[in-house]
Amino acid sequence: MTEIDWLRSMILGSTKPAAVREWIEAQARAETPLYDYRGDHVELVTATALHLARREGGDEDIVMMAGWLHDIAKPGLGGSDDHGTEGAKRAAEILREAGVDEEQISAVQYAIRSHVGLVRDSPLDTLEAQVLWEADKLVKLGVVGLLHFVLNGIRLQPGMTLSDMAARIREYLPLAAKIAGSMQTETAKAMARERLAELKRISESLDRELSVLKEVQ
Template sequence: MLIKETEQFVKTFHANDFSGHDYAHIERVRKMALQIATREGGDVRIIELAALLHDVADSKIGGTSSRVDSYLTPRVSTTDRHHILDIINSMSFKGGDRPPMQTLEGKIVQDADRLDAIGAIGIARTFQFAGQFKEPMYRPELTARQAGDRTSPTSALHHFEEKLLRLKDLMNTQTAKTMAEDRHEYMVKFVERFKEEWSGD
């Protein structure tokens, strides 16, 4: 019952998102997290709720941690609420220098979210996000932003160097590390091909 209720809450929150953080993204993260959990273990209920709610707290798309807190407070125990909030508040990349996840459940949900940021879907989401936030597709004269820099000009293609090509080595679980290999190689080839076509080669 709680999962169905949470699905509806999350669908409503993401209903008008066109930044790559729509409900389809949430569903993919949930499925991947549950798939990883079948091999790695963990509390499936915590994993599923955290996966469903993780972007409701994302400030980039108008979310807040307090919104997740308010939703969970009458529905789960204090211990579970704190666990889910800790996962969600620790998930963001933010330059790749965040402290490691403390629980297996957090590691699994973070891995699932990062897997959806790479590969073919990751490429599509990157350009969708750039369009939503008025960033250019590519500007060769720019250099990749340094960790923590959110103000310097950037482009969709620079995002690969700034974040996406780093994610393979930041996976927590062995299952996710294996899954990330093929997706990473696909992105490497895409970036090479993109630059060739951009330059007219």
């Protein structure tokens, strides 16, 4: 091992435990989570679904109820792996208690059951379910999708470097293209094309900027 290799190993070996302490201390001092991914995701999906419904036509109340409740049974919220089916059941209980009529509840349940899965090759049976599905996938593309990946990735895959993140983003692009190609409404198709192009551009820029690391590795 050369002196330079030793220095690199020493510095990186000391920054890792320091970073662990910093994150723990930061959360201990905070009265809110360092980042509430699920809350952010649900709000963005609901807003995006409403945006689509207003342009494509659809029952806005059903879309909003389904949007806010679509991840109510996610494992992180005390739910199950089959969060679409379980979420539909929980949604019905919540909405009945709120006095929502059964026809609306049934429509909300269908949308929630149907929103799972990253790709589709045919439209769903109702517009409300379709725009919820599209909204849930659109937030996985573009700058929003990138930020969610980075912020949530810190929790899910601790220890990732920027180079690791850049590699994951690059590997995700083929799936992102399939997600974008699964959109059915014209509004969602246009949004997906724009967001996919932006994600590709950012991925290329990130790879280019991080290429200097080859000089010291």
